[in-house]
Amino acid sequence: MITVAVPDQEVADALGQMGDDVRVVQWSPKESDAPEAERDRIDLVCLPHLHGGRRVYGRMGQCRNLKVIQIPSAGYEHVAGLVPDGVVLANARGVHDTRVAEMTVGLALASRRRLPQFIDAQRRGVWEQDPWTPALADSRALIVGYGSIGAAIASRFRAFEMHVEGVARSARIAPDGTTVHAVSDLQSLLPDFDLVVIVTPHDETTDRLVDAEFLAAMPDGALLINVGRGRVVDTEALLAELESGRLHAALDVTDPEPLPEGHPLWTAPHCLITPHIAGFEVLTNRRYTDLVHRQVEALREGRPPVNAVMTGTAAR
Incomplete structure (x- = not known):
């Protein structure tokens, strides 16, 4: 079973049917620690824009089996040093x-x-x-x-x-x-x-x-x-x-x-x-949800993550 964490119900609804082998749970690392019941189950975390920093990435480090963090931007230099050890960071190349x-x-x-x-x-x-x-x-x-x-x-x-x-x-x-x-x-x-x-x-x-x-x-x-x-x-x-x-x-x-x-x-x-607004895209946009579906398919088939840009070295 693949577990995907999204920040809210609106994003979950936009993703639609992901397959019988996929669970979608709501969790925002900006707001709280990982739910105790999900810490060993979450495989993929989908982050919204403006969700960065040591606290957010530290909370994702609580997820012991986390495989992929999907960020919503093409740029990733602002979080490169924060990604938990062994976790793949994937950017949103092509979405914007x-x-x-x-x-x-x-x-x-x-x-x-x-x-x-x-x-x-x-x-x-x-x-x-x-x-x-x-x-x-x-x-x-x-x-x-x-x-x-x-x-x-x-x-x-x-x-x-x-x-x-x-x-x-x-x-x-x-x-x-x-x-x-x-x-x-x-x-x-x-x-x-x-x-x-x-x-x-x-x-x-x-x-x-x-x-x-x-x-x-x-x-x-x-x-x-x-x-x-x-x-x-x-x-x-x-x-x-x-x-x-x-x-x-x-x-x-x-x-x-x-x-x-x-x-x-x-x-x-x-x-x-203009105040850095050229490339912001909501997570309910079909270009983003299509990317998440492809990310899940890669996990399902054991292929490398889509748009992988680095693997983390920060301690969990």
């Missing part, structure tokens, strides 16, 4: 692709067509024309971190008649036909692109990847969009470019985050900020 891609297009359109400026004019009741805002059509976009989310962004950009290329660890032609360059070539590529989209995770190789040298290589009037991780961008270097008026930015993630009251990014010219 469309949402992040939609937000990226929205940020690109809003920034390039100056929608915040017109919304402000409407609020003030002023007919403030600026008819020469740049279109997305015929512009060139470089997606830094060309994985499944990058490919989803590219497909939508192409619908706007944009030219799209990517950057990843190594050069290749992606399955969708996109030319993907090696990250070692990044600096030489930047002058040729009007939009640069950051969708990389944060680690030691991407920390402050977007620094003063990176930004200086972007052409005048170019737009930087960050839907990856805030710490990939050097905030001070970006502020200098924004305050000079040379570059534009649309940021769903920032460093620091949350962005504190009074931070200069709030009022920097040509800077659009």
Whole structure:
């Protein structure tokens, strides 16, 4: 019998019939210790967003036969050191692709067509024309971190008649036909692109990847969009470019985050900020429930977990 722990009845209902060999129990490690009667039975824990930290992962460590922790995000660096010993951490790669891609297009359109400026004019009741805002059509976009989310962004950009290329660890032609360059070539590529989209995770190789040298290589009037991780961008270097008026930015993630009251990014010219909401997906969404069903099927068949990203080494 496979036992799956979910945070509430709504998620249980969304999962539907899992098979006669599957039990679904309600338990939120954020709220309480593992139920005594279930501690030796739980195989898979499904965590909602914003459920991290030592207490939460320590409580999952009470489950002596736990095999998989399914997190709802693609990024996992924030919990990498907390996963109980021997337990597999699985991310939600693929679940958020469309949402992040939609937000990226929205940020690109809003920034390039100056929608915040017109919304402000409407609020003030002023007919403030600026008819020469740049279109997305015929512009060139470089997606830094060309994985499944990058490919989803590219497909939508192409619908706007944009030219799209990517950057990843190594050069290749992606399955969708996109030319993907090696990250070692990044600096030489930047002058040729009007939009640069950051969708990389944060680690030691991407920390402050977007620094003063990176930004200086972007052409005048170019737009930087960050839907990856805030710490990939050097905030001070970006502020200098924004305050000079040379570059534009649309940021769903920032460093620091949350962005504190009074931070200069709030009022920097040509800077659009959303509060890290591009990729959140509810656990009742069919993309997430499909992933959980595939995870259960892997457990049933004794296959490696779906989207496994690491095995924990923290003591239970």
